[in-house]
Amino acid sequence: INSTPLRVVGVLAAGAHSQVFRCADRNGTEWALKRARCQSARSRKAAARELGILRSLPQADGLMQFHDSMTRPLDSGGVEVFFLLHLCRGGALIDKLARSGPDGLRPAEIYKCLADCGEALAALHTAQLVHFDLKLENILLADEGAGRAIIGDFGSTTQLADLGHGQLTIEEVIAEQERLHRDTTPAYRAPEVVRMLRAGDTVALTEKVDIWAIGCIVFALHFGRLPFNDNSAQFEGAVEAGAAGLTELAVEHGADADDGCGELPEPLRQVLVRCLATDPLSRPSATDLVSE
16 A cells, blocks of 8 residues: 555455455554445545545544555556555454344443443544444454444545535435435434435434434344344334334333343443434433443
């Protein structure tokens, strides 16, 4: 990458248009290297946008750190863009959840992940950025075991100012619908996102879409599955009901359930009820999540 020679050690992830490699430099330091193949003007614009976001990220322990980039032409036309990133040795949170079995993670592990993500999101939101695609696959662990949770993949991240304020015009809604279809994951979409996609709701979105996604992640970490099944015919109705429609949260449990899996500890239930509030104004800020 530019003046830094790298040796590919292995493949961390692969998709239709991008791959992430585990690499080592001449000093033995290991990195994550993302390669995006951009054949169209839209994909080149998206890569340039992601690069701009990576360069503007605040320095926070819980945000994936960007180190360098390079762009080179492809023989077939288009370009390939390389992003040199900090390597998270613990893998993705979704893999840790899969290894934990059907009972999910222990409450102490969930609280730690929530605190790590809350701190990172607070830094992101303070920088006027909204992630928009928080999910189990996009939260990485710095190290194996009890490593810090790191938020990664900023391909959908948007400047808060670009979301508009108050009521949007029809043209703005159509452009936003296209972006949301392309850049967000259905099972983690907040009710206001679903309403915009389904009915063309003209209310501007806010950083509270990330808080809803955190609620979905915390639910999955405890119960071993996501709260809203986007393949279900009742998906949109379930999302509109939010926490109130989740029977798992209907019964209050005592905080003495804190020491093991099984019953939902009351503090964790309160986090879920607040994060999965259908009114975004009722959801806590990322700073609130950390302080509480």
